[in-house]
Amino acid sequence: MTPENTDLPAQRMPDREHADCRGVASILSRVGDKWSVFVIMMLSDGPKRFNELKRMINGISQRMLTLTLRGLERDGLVTRTIFPTIPPRVDYELTDLGRGLQQPVKALGEWAITHQEQIASARTRFDERNNT
Numbered sequence: 001m002t003p004e005n006t007d008l009p010a011q012r013m014p015d016r017e018h019a020d021c022r023g024v025a026s027i028l029s030r031v032g033d034k035w036s037v038f039v040i041m042m043l044s045d046g047p048k049r050f051n052e053l054k055r056m057i058n059g060i061s062q063r064m065l066t067l068t069l070r071g072l073e074r075d076g077l078v079t080r081t082i083f084p085t086i087p088p089r090v091d092y093e094l095t096d097l098g099r100g101l102q103q104p105v106k107a108l109g110e111w112a113i114t115h116q117e118q119i120a121s122a123r124t125r126f127d128e129r130n131n132t
Helices: 019-033 034-043 050-056 060-075 096-130
Strands: 078-084 088-095
Touching: 019 034, 034 050, 034 060, 034 088, 034 096, 050 060, 050 088, 060 078, 088 096
Parallel strands: none
Antiparallel strands: 078 088
């Protein structure tokens, strides 16, 4: 027996362009998350209170809204301001960084709303072709 395929290419270092893929992927997973998209869209016209956001975003649970807001705050996209009233008032607002993201996120959300029927039809056709 003789070994074959011994001519292996030299190990390459990752391209500089691809070195930050994990970091970019974690950011895209945050801003591409459906609830984050909705929150950013709702905050695009100014600060909102928690319950106001909850009413505006159909289908989001209190827990999911809390987790989404906390993640956006951690990433520096949203600020949380507590006002010393009784009961305490808490407002959420986009930061400068978050406002820089609102246009592409809003465009993505609007695109999804506009094309949801076309996507549903395409899915139905695909499923009918592939489930026979």
